Amino acid sequence: xxxxxxxxxxxxxxxxxxxxxxxxxxxxxxxxxxxxxxxxxxxxxxxxxxxxxxxxxxxxxxxxxxxxxxxxxxxxxxxxxxxxxxxxxxxxxxxxxxxxxxxxxxxxxxxxxxxxxxxxxxxxxxxxxxxxxxxxxxxxxxxxxxxxxxxxxxxxxxxxxxxxxxxxxxxxxxxxxxxxxxxxxxxxxxxxxxxxxxxxxxxxxxxxxxxxxxxxxxxxxxxxxxxxxxxxxxxxxxxxxxxxxxxxxxxxxxxxxxxxxxxxxxxxxxxxxxxxxxxxxxxxxxxxxxxxxxxxxxxxxxxxxxxxxxxxxxxxxxxxxxxxxxxxxxxxxxxxxxxxxxxxxxxxxxxxxxxxxxxxxxxxxxxxxxxxxxxxxxxxxxxxxxxxxxxxxxxxxxxxxxxxxxxxxxxxxxxxxxxxxxxxxxxxxxxxxxxxxxxxxxxxxxxxxxxxxxxxxxxxxxxxxxxxxxxxxxxxxxxxxxxxxxxxxxxxxxx
Numbered sequence: 067x068x069x070x071x072x073x074x075x076x077x078x079x080x081x082x083x084x085x086x087x088x089x090x091x092x093x094x095x096x097x098x099x100x101x102x103x104x105x106x107x108x109x110x111x112x113x114x115x116x117x118x119x120x121x122x123x124x125x126x127x128x129x130x131x132x133x134x135x136x137x138x139x140x141x142x143x144x145x146x147x148x149x150x151x152x153x154x155x156x157x158x159x160x161x162x163x164x165x166x167x168x169x170x171x172x173x174x175x176x177x178x179x180x181x182x183x184x185x186x187x188x189x190x191x192x193x194x195x196x197x198x199x200x201x202x203x204x205x206x207x208x209x210x211x212x213x214x215x216x217x218x219x220x221x222x223x224x225x226x227x228x229x230x231x232x233x234x235x236x237x238x239x240x241x242x243x244x245x246x247x248x249x250x251x252x253x254x255x256x257x258x259x260x261x262x263x264x265x266x267x268x269x270x271x272x273x274x275x276x277x278x279x280x281x282x283x284x285x286x287x288x289x290x291x292x293x294x295x296x297x298x299x300x301x302x303x304x305x306x307x308x309x310x311x312x313x314x315x316x317x318x319x320x321x322x323x324x325x326x327x328x329x330x331x332x333x334x335x336x337x338x339x340x341x342x343x344x345x346x347x348x349x350x351x352x353x354x355x356x357x358x359x360x361x362x363x364x365x366x367x368x369x370x371x372x373x374x375x376x377x378x379x380x381x382x383x384x385x386x387x388x389x390x391x392x393x394x395x396x397x398x399x400x401x402x403x404x405x406x407x408x409x410x411x412x413x414x415x416x417x418x419x420x421x422x423x424x425x426x427x428x429x430x431x432x433x434x435x436x437x438x439x440x441x442x443x444x445x446x447x448x449x450x451x452x453x454x455x456x457x458x459x460x461x462x463x464x465x466x467x468x469x470x471x472x473x474x475x476x477x478x479x480x481x482x483x484x485x486x487x488x489x490x491x492x493x494x495x496x497x498x499x500x501x502x503x504x505x506x507x508x509x510x511x512x513x514x515x516x517x518x519x520x521x522x523x524x525x526x527x528x529x530x531x532x533x534x535x536x537x538x539x540x541x542x543x544x545x546x547x548x549x550x551x552x553x554x555x556x557x558x559x560x561x
Contacts, residue, residue: 141178
């Protein structure tokens with residue numbers, strides 16, 4: 067076993083990393099970008115293909131209009147300039163899993179240019195939070211390749227062409243990312259945006275959101291970029307951050323020991339935490355781009371762009387702002403509830419039926435979210451309906467049931483999809499007892515049972531009131547109205 071000598075902090079501080087990301091997002095269109103084949107995840111291998119996907123002679127591609135609209139949506143969300151005249155090009159280099167032998171992509175004129183995404187991160191040295199904008203160089207449209215399966219056969223690589231032709235947007239940042247955390251937060255925001263826009267499911271584990279990392283190092287304070295290395299096909303935010311840190315240290319160690327960084331493509335092994343060389347990086351000339359003769363230019367007119375803009379949903383930042391202003395939520399609540407479109411929409415639907423906005427937030431952040439897994443949330447499989455939750459909050463606000471009883475009602479509602487909370491509370495004897503005479507009798511019984519504590523209370527030990535309230539609640543089996551019990555106890559103890 068080889069034990070590596072760690073790089074000293076003094077050596078690390080001599081250099082700074084420069085990172086750029088290429089994020090590939092598979093678009094949620096029903097069909098592929100240039101063919102009518104179905105575009106969905108999980109089908110049996112080679113069942114979503116046609117003569118166009120397989121590049122049979124004489125077949126011609128036809129651009130999916132929906133894919134163009136999804137790309138424009140992302141550009142608008144990022145503040146990009148939308149290119150009105152779009153041309154597709156053939157990117158020529160060998161793809162074993164793309165039957166044409168070239169990829170249809172955009173070269174000189176990407177559909178979205180410029181823009182950026184704001185991220186919140188912590189300074190690694192001080193721990194203090196700061197905000198920065200990750201600048202986007204461009205976003206372009208292209209088709210995905212198929213999938214090579216290397217572990218399905220001992221002697222051959224198997225090819226599944228279902229993914230070939232799936233529409234992608236590739237988001238390319240400027241080389242402006244300075245820490246692994248900035249990269250992770252950028253990816254988190256990209257995933258959140260595509261989900262809000264309903265253009266990609268953002269499931270990195272399924273490959274619908276993938277990331278390539280370009281990283282170089284340079285002496286601290288230098289302005290010239292170093293030789294970049296690309297780490298390909300990272301499928302989790304955590305692995306992106308790990309790969310950046312690993313490659314940063316590898317390059318520093320290489321330079322410090324007299325080595326030379328070469329422009330290459332590497333792969334990251336999440337099990338070992340190491341990256342390994344795959345091939346030397348191609349140059350742009352190697353791709354031999356030229357305009358595709360089979361696809362006519364795509365012109366995005368003023369009317370088409372205005373139509374796309376009119377159908378844009380509220381973005382996370384606007385939702386957060388609404389939650390803090392209109393609903394008056396604290397920053398923490400607003401940030402958590404606006405984190406996903408599903409939670410935000412559920413919260414607003416609850417608030418259509420109650421004005422106790424904070425209570426709605428508490429219930430969603432607590433019991434509701436506690437029962438949600440990521441898959442259930444994405445499929446909008448909430449444990450209760452918004453109207454049920456609003457009705458439950460109303461019962462509490464009106465003093466019909468206690469907070470303790472409400473927890474029981476909530477648990478029962480999760481197993482009774484159509485039941486109303488008022489009916490559940492009545493059936494299970496959870497409605498609060500507000501009968502003053504009956505509660506006075508219970509108060510008298512409790513005080514008679516604790517004469518020494520009553521004496522201590524009257525001598526100034528007021529915190530004993532909680533003991534008396536608890537005893538009355540026990541006697542009522544939780545059915546007594548705590549506020550009324552509290553009031554009756556104070557009156558009796560004052561006598």
